[in-house]
Every structure is written in structure tokens, then in C-alpha cells.
Amino acid sequence: MAGKSLTAGKSLGPVRRAFAPWNDPAAKPFIQFQNVTKTFGDFTAVDDLSLNIYEREFFALLGPSGCGKTTLMRMIAGFEEPTSGHVMLDGQDLVGVPPYRRPTNMMFQSYALFPHMNVWDNIAFGLKQDGMAKADIATRVDEMLALVKLEKFARRKPHQLSGGQKQRVALARSLAKKPKVLLLDEPLGALDKKLREETQFELIDLQVRLGMTFVIVTHDQEEAMTVADRIALMDQGKIVQIATPGEIYEQPNSRYVADFIGDINILEGKVTSTEGGVATLDCIGTGAKVQVTQDGGAKLGDEAWFAIRPEKVSISLTPPEDPSVNAVSGEVWDIGYLGDVSIYHIRLATGATVKSTITNTTRLVSRPITWEDKVWLTWSRDGGVVLTR
Amino acid sequence: MRRGPSWFNITAITLGFAFLYLPIVLLVIYSFNASKLVTVWGGFSTKWYVSLLSNQGLLDAAWVTIRVALLSATLATVLGTLAAIALVRFGRFPGGTLFSGMVYAPLVMPEVITGLAMLLLFVAIGFARGFWTLTLAHITFSMCFVAVVVQSRLITFDRSLEEAALDLGCPPFKTFFTITLPLILPAVVAGWMLAFTLSLDDLVISSFTTGPGATTLPMKIYSQVRLGVTPEINAICSILIGIVATGVIIASIVTKRREVERQRAERLALQIG
Ligand SMILES: Nc1ncnc2c1ncn2[C@@H]1O[C@H](COP(=O)(O)OP(=O)(O)OP(=O)(O)O)[C@@H](O)[C@H]1O
Ligand SMILES: [Mg+2]
Numbered sequence: 158m159a160g161k162s163l164t165a166g167k168s169l170g171p172v173r174r175a176f177a178p179w180n181d182p183a184a185k186p187f188i189q190f191q192n193v194t195k196t197f198g199d200f201t202a203v204d205d206l207s208l209n210i211y212e213r214e215f216f217a218l219l220g221p222s223g224c225g226k227t228t229l230m231r232m233i234a235g236f237e238e239p240t241s242g243h244v245m246l247d248g249q250d251l252v253g254v255p256p257y258r259r260p261t262n263m264m265f266q267s268y269a270l271f272p273h274m275n276v277w278d279n280i281a282f283g284l285k286q287d288g289m290a291k292a293d294i295a296t297r298v299d300e301m302l303a304l305v306k307l308e309k310f311a312r313r314k315p316h317q318l319s320g321g322q323k324q325r326v327a328l329a330r331s332l333a334k335k336p337k338v339l340l341l342d343e344p345l346g347a348l349d350k351k352l353r354e355e356t357q358f359e360l361i362d363l364q365v366r367l368g369m370t371f372v373i374v375t376h377d378q379e380e381a382m383t384v385a386d387r388i389a390l391m392d393q394g395k396i397v398q399i400a401t402p403g404e405i406y407e408q409p410n411s412r413y414v415a416d417f418i419g420d421i422n423i424l425e426g427k428v429t430s431t432e433g434g435v436a437t438l439d440c441i442g443t444g445a446k447v448q449v450t451q452d453g454g455a456k457l458g459d460e461a462w463f464a465i466r467p468e469k470v471s472i473s474l475t476p477p478e479d480p481s482v483n484a485v486s487g488e489v490w491d492i493g494y495l496g497d498v499s500i501y502h503i504r505l506a507t508g509a510t511v512k513s514t515i516t517n518t519t520r521l522v523s524r525p526i527t528w529e530d531k532v533w534l535t536w537s538r539d540g541g542v543v544l545t546r
Numbered sequence: 547m548r549r550g551p552s553w554f555n556i557t558a559i560t561l562g563f564a565f566l567y568l569p570i571v572l573l574v575i576y577s578f579n580a581s582k583l584v585t586v587w588g589g590f591s592t593k594w595y596v597s598l599l600s601n602q603g604l605l606d607a608a609w610v611t612i613r614v615a616l617l618s619a620t621l622a623t624v625l626g627t628l629a630a631i632a633l634v635r636f637g638r639f640p641g642g643t644l645f646s647g648m649v650y651a652p653l654v655m656p657e658v659i660t661g662l663a664m665l666l667l668f669v670a671i672g673f674a675r676g677f678w679t680l681t682l683a684h685i686t687f688s689m690c691f692v693a694v695v696v697q698s699r700l701i702t703f704d705r706s707l708e709e710a711a712l713d714l715g716c717p718p719f720k721t722f723f724t725i726t727l728p729l730i731l732p733a734v735v736a737g738w739m740l741a742f743t744l745s746l747d748d749l750v751i752s753s754f755t756t757g758p759g760a761t762t763l764p765m766k767i768y769s770q771v772r773l774g775v776t777p778e779i780n781a782i783c784s785i786l787i788g789i790v791a792t793g794v795i796i797a798s799i800v801t802k803r804r805e806v807e808r809q810r811a812e813r814l815a816l817q818i819g
């Protein structure tokens with residue numbers, strides 16, 4: 158959906174900021190997975206999974222290939238039935254309801270446009286199944302065509318469209334019936350980076366405006382962070398963490414999550430003190446004590462990991478003046494220049510490497526800190542997290 | 547470098563085509579022979595075509611042949627398509643391998659055996675031989691050809707199209723007729739044409755399974771040739787060749803045109819991007 162935002166300049170900020178039904182104990186979940194297991198032969202694709210998705214939520218399923226994202230989505234659409242457990246939609250048990258009777262629509266990864274029908278007929282297909290009046294169908298299809306800006310292409314066959322246009326037709330077709338839930342299986346996979354980023358914001362826009370529940374499957378963590386209200390990170394048929402993009406990035410609950418989302422330094426250690434909401438770790442990797450604020454997850458004597466994002470580690474050529482700040486010294490081992498930022502790889506005396514990203518705020522002429530410099534790495538107590546698994 | 551075909555290529559092509567088409571060309575030429583002797587040219591004439599019209603035996607046989615071919619091709623197409631769907635769609639079901647083997651067996655079975663087996667069956671159940679036994683036999687042997695053609699198309703068929711239709715609220719039965727069938731139609735039509743031609747020119751199985759009053763054209767021609775080839779036979783054969791050739795030409799023009807249209811549309815899409 159190249160071009161201007163559909164809401165023409167009105168910010169969605171207030172709507173998006175206030176939305177958090179998952180924190181409200183009185184809120185009723187819209188889609189519910191209750192101990193759902195799905196096996197194919199002796200292979201378990203989804204393993205005793207429970208999950209709540211709320212009305213009007215933009216929910217993302219993220220995870221490595223083969224972890225069961227598509228299977229989960231196909232159980233909502235009705236193409237797969239759970240081997241055990243229940244899938245509920247709006248309080249109604251979906252088990253045994255065939256796909257053509259479910260109030261959900263899916264946008265397929267391959268788009269699955271009907272090749273023998275033109276764009277107009279593709280979009281009208283679902284409406285015709287409901288026995289809608291001809292005039293109403295025409296109005297609705299035209300509305301959808303306008304929404305995805307394809308009015309001029311109504312009479313084209315799918316093979317006469319570019320990849321981006323096909324994707325818009327697929328989106329229009331799946332939205333035409335105003336489903337209660339729209340399922341998107343890697344909808345933007347075929348688009349180039351720029352078009353993809355634009356489309357992501359268009360999707361958010363649409364979702365808020367139409368007030369629908371969107372469930373999106375994606376491989377791309379940046380995409381998930383951009384569009385979703387909440388992200389579920391999956392691994393081998395289980396959900397590892399469900400949280401908002403901010404939480405999942407800043408407070409991963411395990412090394413797996415920390416490692417999957419973004420770049421991170423992980424250092425092994427032992428908890429030597431947990432006084433006053435501050436955990437002190439004896440890090441083998443840094444050869445120094447690390448102090449981290451925490452809410453009590455790590456117990457005294459636990460084996461734990463200290464995790465910190467590279468952008469939260471700062472580099473200086475002099476030791477810090479404040480002795481309460483976490484600091485270690487090392488040597489610049491390598492520098493990766495990415496344009497907007499540079500990634501410094503700092504080799505510590507113990508042999509461990511810590512990454513630090515520095516924003517390149519001026520044009521790069523000569524680096525103030527360069528290869529083989531002796532440097533100090535510092536970070537605040539609330540810069541990183543303690544992970545116990 | 548030399549361009550164009552070499553002498554060797556020209557000779558090979560000429561010999562090859564002569565080998566394939568010389569007999570047919572001779573047959574067509576002699577159908578316009580004024581002389582009654584098949585091997586002596588007596589000048590150009592269309593009198594054998596005219597006399598065909600009064601040869602009731604040949605006309606009857608032609609009528610039987612066409613009715614059997616139309617009916618058996620249509621039924622074989624329905625059954626063959628259903629068999630292909632079962633084979634492709636239901637994946638591995640108990641006895642699936644056996645089933646697919648059994649559908650294809652008539653493909654390699656010597657016609658004499660199929661014919662004989664059919665004959666035995668009809669005799670055993672006391673089915674009076676004639677038009678209907680002939681049609682049944684033709685359905686049996688041509689069905690597997692349809693199944694093969696349709697199956698190869700179904701294997702490459704994108705199932706998410708059917709899922710999309712279901713997802714949009716279309717029940718399975720309707721999905722088959724609105725999505726699946728239109729998309730596999732070229733294969734189904736090709737299967738029908740194959741079945742039709744096979745039925746049209748079958749001699750062996752027909753001879754086994756026919757009865758009084760249901761003589762097909764190939765059987766009639768075969769029996770007359772044993773009494774000596776007449777120019778009339780040449781004429782009717784030329785007409786058959788004409789029908790088949792027209793069919794093939796129309797089919798290839800349609801395919802070609804569709805291909806050209808498609809390419810043009812794709813170019814258009816690229817320009818607009
Ligand atoms: N019909 C099926 N029969 C057998 N195994 C299946 C079937 N469908 C999925 N699987 C298996 O279940 C697992 C999960 O598949 P799924 O398609 O849900 O993965 P995914 O998370 O969507 O992966 P990707 O990101 O690659 O699309 C995979 O290991 C896959 O091989
Ligand atoms: Mg998938």
C-alpha cells in the first residue's frame with residue numbers, strides 16, 4: 158500500500174497507547190487456546206498450548222521456522238483440528254466447526270487469488286457466498302477496491318498484477334466480509350523492504366480503523382515489533398513469552414527470548430547478593446561484579462545470566478568517576494560500521510567479547526575510539542536484566 | 547559459421563516425415579481416384595464420397611461409432627476425474643497404492659485380454675451384447691487415460707486456492723465446481739478428447755464386446771478390407787482423418803492463443819508494475 162496513510166494525518170497514538178485489555182482481569186478473551194495439542198503422526202507441532210487474544214488486538218506470532226505458527230493459525234481458521242484441547246472464539250467452541258462456517262478470514266502467504274477470476278470477482282467471492290444482494294456486493298467491493306487503491310485494476314486477472322498489487326487484492330478479499338478475526342500468514346513476505354515498511358503502518362492503520370482483531374504470523378521480528386500490540390514468541394510448539402514489543406525487548410524472560418529478539422550480550426554468573434532489589438552477580442565472563450536492579454526472580458546462590466543490549470553499554474577512554482556504576486575494561490577488537498550505528502566488539506581480559514553500539518551522530522571522518530584502544534565499558538544498574546533460564 | 551539446416555538434417559526430416567505421412571497422403575489421394583482399381587490412377591473424381599452417402603452399412607457404423615465415442619468419453623471423463631481426485635487428494639489411505647495400481651492396469655494390459663475379460667463378464671452376467679456393452683467396455687479402458695491426464699494436473703494444483711474458497715464461506719461441494727473444476731478444466735477436456743479418439747478407433751476390444759446391430763466403423767472397415775479395399779473405404783478414412791486433424795488444429799490454436807494472451811498480459815503487468 159504505497160502512498161499516504163489512510164487516516165490522512167490523524168495520529169493513532171491515543172488509541173494505541175490506551176489499549177491493554179490483557180492487564181484487565183475483567184476483560185474477556187476473544188480467541189482462547191485451552192491446552193491445545195496438535196500432532197501430525199508422532200510429531201508434536203503444537204504442544205499443550207494456552208493463549209488468550211483480546212478483541213481489537215493486533216497479535217503477532219513470532220518464532221523460528223517449523224515452530225508451529227502456521228499450524229496455530231490454521232486451527233483458528235479451521236483447516237486443522239486440535240488433537241486435544243479447545244479453541245474458542247468469542248465464547249464459542251470452534252472444534253468441529255468447518256472453515257466455511259467460521260467468522261474468520263485468512264490472508265494466505267501465497268495470496269491464493271483465484272486465477273480464473275478478475276480482481277473484482279475475487280473480492281466479491283466471499284460476499285456472494287453469504288447471498289448478499291447484488292447491489293450491496295457492488296458497493297462493498299468498490300469500497301474495498303478504494304481502500305486498497307486498486308479501482309483501476311478491477312477487471313484485471315491476478316496474473317496481470319505485480320506482487321504488491323496481488324497482495325493488496327488478497328488483503329481486500331479477506332477484509333471484504335468484515336470478519337471478526339483476520340488471520341495474516343506472513344502477509345508481507347514477497348515485498349521489498351521499503352514497501353514492506355510502508356505496508357506495516359497501513360496494516361496498523363486499517364486494524365485500528367476497522368476495529369478488527371488481527372493475528373499475524375511473521376518471521377521478521379522487526380515487523381512483529383512494529384505492528385503488534387503483543388507478541389507471542391514460540392519455540393517447538395510452545396509459547397516462550399507473550400508480552401508487548403517493549404517488554405519482550407527490555408525484559409525477556411529467558412536467554413532464548415533475549416537471543417531471538419535483537420542483539421544482546423549474555424554473560425554467565427552466580428548471584429552473590431540480592432539486597433534492596435539489586436542483584437549482584439559474580440560474572441565469570443567479565444571477571445567483575447555486576448549489579449542489576451531486579452524484582453526478585455534471581456535467588457542468592459543461583460546460577461544466572463546477565464543480559465544487556467549493546468546500545469545500553471557505553472564506551473569511554475577513561476574509567477568512570479562514579480564507583481557505583483558497572484564497569485569493565487577491555488580492548489577494541491573489531492568495529493562494524495553500519496551507517497547509522499557502529500558496533501564495537503570489545504575483548505575483555507577474560508577473553509570474553511562484549512558488543513556495544515554507538516550511534517554515529519556526526520559524519521565519520523576519524524573515529525575517536527578505534528582498533529586496539531584500551532577502553533572502559535559502563536552501564537547503569539537498570540541497563541540489563543538477570544535471567545535465570 | 548554456416549546458417550540454416552545442413553543436408554543431413556534436411557534428408558533426415560524428409561525421410562522421417564515421408565515415413566510417417568506417405569501412407570496417409572496416398573490414401574487421401576486415392577480417395578479422389580476415378581478408377582475403381584485402388585492402385586491405378588484414373589483421374590480426379592469425388593464420386594466415392596457421393597456413393598458413401600448411399601452406403602447404408604458404412605453410415606450406420608459411423609453413427610454407432612460416434613454415439614459410443616461421445617457417451618463413453620463423457621462417462622469415462624467423469625469417472626476418471628473422480629478417480630484422479632481420490633488418488634491425489636486422499637493421500638495415503640489404506641489400499642491407496644493398490645487402488646492407483648488398479649486404475650492404471652488397463653493402460654498396459656494387452657487389449658486382447660481386456661476385451662476377452664469383458665466378454666466373459668458380459669456372458670457370465672447374461673448381459674445382451676450390443677451398443678451398451680460396447681459403451682461400457684470403452685468407458686473401462688479409456689477411463690484410466692483420463693485419470694492419468696487429470697492426475698498430473700491435480701498434483702501441481704495449489705490447494706490453498708480451495709482453502710481460500712472454504713475460508714470465504716464456500717462449502718466444499720460448491721468449491722469443487724467454482725474453483726477446482728474451472729482450473730483443471732483444460733486437463734479434463736484433454737482427457738475427454740483422448741477418450742473420444744481412443745473410442746473412435748478401437749477395434750480389438752470392440753470386436754470382443756459388441757453384438758448384433760452395433761458394428762463400429764473400424765470394425766466395418768476391417769471386415770470390408772478383407773474382401774478387398776474399395777475407394778469408398780479410402781473416402782471414409784479421409785473424412786475421419788479430416789475430422790481428427792481439424793480437432794487437433796483447433797485445440798492447438800486455442801492453446802496458442804491463450805498462451806499469447808497470457809504473455810501480453812504479463813508484459814502489461816510488468817510495465818505498470
Ligand atoms: N500436514 C502436516 N503433516 C505433517 N507435519 C506437518 C504438517 N503441517 C505442519 N507439519 C509440521 O509441523 C511443524 C510446524 O509447522 P508450521 O507450518 O506450523 O511451522 P511454522 O512455524 O509456520 O514455520 P514457517 O515459519 O517455516 O512457516 C513443522 O515441523 C511441520 O513439518
Ligand atoms: Mg508458516
